[in-house]
Amino acid sequence: MKPTTSDPGPPRRSGRPLRPIATRTLLDIAARVFAERGYDGASLSHIAEQAGLRKASLYHHFPTKEALYEAVMRQLVGDLLRLIHEADLDTGDFATRLDRLGALVIDTFAERPDAARLLVLEMVAGGRYMTGPGAAEVQGTFMVTAAFLAAGMAAGAFREQDPRHLALTIAGLHLYPFAAAGVAGAFLGRGLLEPETIAERKAAVLAHVRALCLPGS
Amino acid sequence: MKPTTSDPGPPRRSGRPLRPIATRTLLDIAARVFAERGYDGASLSHIAEQAGLRKASLYHHFPTKEALYEAVMRQLVGDLLRLIHEADLDTGDFATRLDRLGALVIDTFAERPDAARLLVLEMVAGGRYMTGPGAAEVQGTFMVTAAFLAAGMAAGAFREQDPRHLALTIAGLHLYPFAAAGVAGAFLGRGLLEPETIAERKAAVLAHVRALCLPGS
DNA sequence: GTCTATATGGCGATAGAC
């Protein structure tokens, strides 16, 4: 039945690269798949397929699935922290800095839809990265945020309240709708990531954060 | 060391029940495991082990893993919706009803830590249940919330704003800290589910929601 | 740097004894 000689198999001949792939490209594709299906639900076969190569070829770039995932998370968190540092959040009055930070976060999640999903999946279910290499970064980000809010209160610019719970609340109202973009979009009747919806959401979030922080009008 | 005579294999001899398990107990255990590891990460072996029986025995209670998961989600959503209906949220002025609803949600998540995790995991990653039997319930809950907020605005009790984005924000500030209870507790320096922390969080959330909804002090 | 082919293990699910 089968040609007994060689039968090179279904897809294509072996041999040379044809089209080598950049590790950075691989990371972006893997990030998308991990964000869509979670760590356990994302198979290397599927990631490889999305990247246009074979599962075994992934092992040339990363030694294990865990290592690939950790690289994805490391790059994501690194990008986000760099972004925050580049925006100068130390100038201007407290209300202005509040607006700038909020707009920056919304724009970032709008441009990288996987970011909120990956972060929330990590914090909720996994801790594959956060309980480990990323723990310090996450705790640090919360601490910095709480410190900023406390400073605003001490300066009399923000209403007096528990800065840690305020930080948790602000994180939640930012992260959740983008992490659950599908559900949110269905509720809004229009994709959350469409430009008009993004603009709506940004205006709403800035107003919400102001209402939470600034003294009564 | 061990009685050498029979050595019936690792766990215990075959045969009769010894201790039959209630399906409701099984659902609670499965809910905990699904909440901790996600759908794909939760193996039937592990669920069975937690329940004190063998993997194959689960198939007497549920025909497939999907069916078990759907039963878990159905019970969870049912419990939550029943709870909301039992609390009479149609009496009192708008500010009071806002407080009652907030306190109810916090108390619920405090008592059932898996609830927020499962809901967020569903909305973020899966949609195994929500894109299907549960879609209507979730959308309906958002609609009802938005309608309540809009009614408060029309009555002049709440500040005029987009009720849909306000509903998303309130959902996020409620859900996220409980869904990410581990991260939140590490940041707060004390477990989020300890009674003192719960009381703190409840007071903060009620104040936050009031600040978002009520006109400037 | 990508491929084919394969090793090994855990998964969901089934059969049938007790």
Add this chain to the structure above:
DNA sequence: GTCTATCGCCATATAGAC
């Protein structure tokens, strides 16, 4: 209603050709 035993499949990971 639970058990032991097993099936078939797909997962991660490895070996080695080109």
